[in-house]
Amino acid sequence: AQSVTQPDIHITVSEGASLELRCNYSYGATPYLFWYVQSPGQGLQLLLKYFSGDTLVQGIKGFEAEFKRSQSSFNLRKPSVHWSDAAEYFCAVVGNTDKLIFGTGTRLQVFP
């Protein structure tokens, strides 16, 4: 069965610092991978997605993610974090069931 692991429950960074949020998936074939962000009191917003092709994917708000098949990972990165990036981030995978399977999320806190 497909699954997603986000090892970091909570991450704190200073504004302007770089960010990497980890995501590992379990799926035998090439998965479809997504990163969503949820701000307080809001629904989930799609940041980026990977289906095929270039393994480095650019998203909105300056985020990017890299698909690494050998590591079963799809880590999210941003070179310089802004205070408005404080939110919860969810990695998700769609496998052969066509269902979107989410990780438990990583809460990002940004200090000024």
Added chain:
Amino acid sequence: ETGVTQTPRHLVMGMTNKKSLKCEQHLGHNAMYWYKQSAKKPLELMFVYSLEERVENNSVPSRFSPECPNSSHLFLHLHTLQPEDSALYLCASSQGGRRTDTQYFGPGTRLTVL
């Protein structure tokens, strides 16, 4: 109004009450979804509707009853809920039900069952 809207945003109900959650999408999509988001747990898919027909019921207890009268509206009828049903209920929609279709989420209804 654009995107996916949900009402009410907050709901407190007793275990014997009957209430309904409403979701409306203004994106012209054909598929709609209900998810449950509980603290410290991944989002759980509850129901999927495609072209107003239920195509997925993810082993959800019968005290949750979905209704999709048309492709723009989705309801979740609630009755005799338990305190453990307290959660954020998210609605989403997508163009179709294909794995490559991006799901767009509403802001959710925060449900508290007393």
